[in-house]
Amino acid sequence: MPRDGFGRQIDYLRISLTDHCNLRCVYCMPLDGPTLAPPSEFLTAGEIEAVARAALAVGFRKFRLTGGEPTLRPELVEIVERLARLPGVRDLAMTTNGVRLPMLAARLAAAGLRRVNIHLDSLDPERVARIMRWGSLAEIWAGIEAAEAAGLRPIKLNAVVARGFNEEDVVPLAALTLARDWHVRFIETMPLGPGEVAALARARLVPSAESRARIAATLGTLTPLPSDDPSDESRNHRLPGARGIIGFISPVTEPYCGSCNRMRLTAEGRFHLCLLNDDELDVRRVLRGGGSLADVARVLVTAVRHKPTGHRLDLGLSTERREMYQLGG
Secondary structure (H helix, E strand, O other): OOEOOOOOEOOEEEEEOOOOOOOOOOOOOOOOOOOOOOHHHOOOHHHHHHHHHHHHHHOOOEEEEEOOOHHHOOOHHHHHHHHHOOOOOOEEEEEEOOOOHHHHHHHHHHHOOOEEEEEOOOOOHHHHHHHHOOOOHHHHHHHHHHHHHOOOOOOEEEEEEEOOOOHHHHHHHHHHHHHOOOEEEEEEOOOOOOHHHHHHHHHOEOOHHHHHHHHHHHHOOOEEOOOOOOOOOOEEEEOOOOOOEEEEEOOOOOOOHHHOOEEEEOOOOEEEEEOOEEEEEEOHHHHHOOOOHHHHHHHHHHHHHOOOOOOOOOOOOOHHHHHHHHHOO
């Protein structure tokens, strides 16, 4: 298993299939942009398989399909089939907004996909429309039900919490775990890129400590759960008598960079060293220049070695303010 320059074992590759999305969440993508890559620039299904083979050869074991919105990729089922049949794959998952799952979930499960994370920020239809804009609660909920019926379990719901939009919705979302064996995870806003979206992410940050306190005040004590995976970015808890799990992903106020085990492959074929770092290494050029799997593996290992120690988020938070966030003040 490859290690980066800070001794972290890197065995998890997140593969973006497209930068296109059928939603325009307020903290992620503006309504009038950005400029998206043409599909001709994306890695083909065969090239994605080649990268996965090279990754497995150097010790990677887990893969996640992401976007944009990965269900918009026409070859999605083929890509899943190609990856699922590779020897050594320990986990194959996908992150999605769920809108297209009613027509895809059964086929994806049959192709070898094991589980999904589905993005849902509220159980209130009006707030879903305001936050996620081009999607509806009914569409996403139908996707959740389709995933569960197809056996893509455990169901994990990801909710990004933004002040003034849905900070109070953490309570009804968390309550889903009382009767269902789902994992509901609350994620702090992250300032990805320039412009209005990043500005909103900075201004609307709701610290995880605040979300935890809000849930506990209404639903009862949140008992921390031990983790058998030190690389899990989610700090997990359980409510009294609950079937499911509540998690908090806190890249701003409680960073987890020290245990990061992830590398990212962009849809255009570049190894992205960190979500909030612009450094990338081009592997598409190697693939289309006739390079071997060993050549691809060398690029990947080089990317791992140059992975930065952290994301260096700069939100203008003083040390005192950050500590107050962590304490829930």
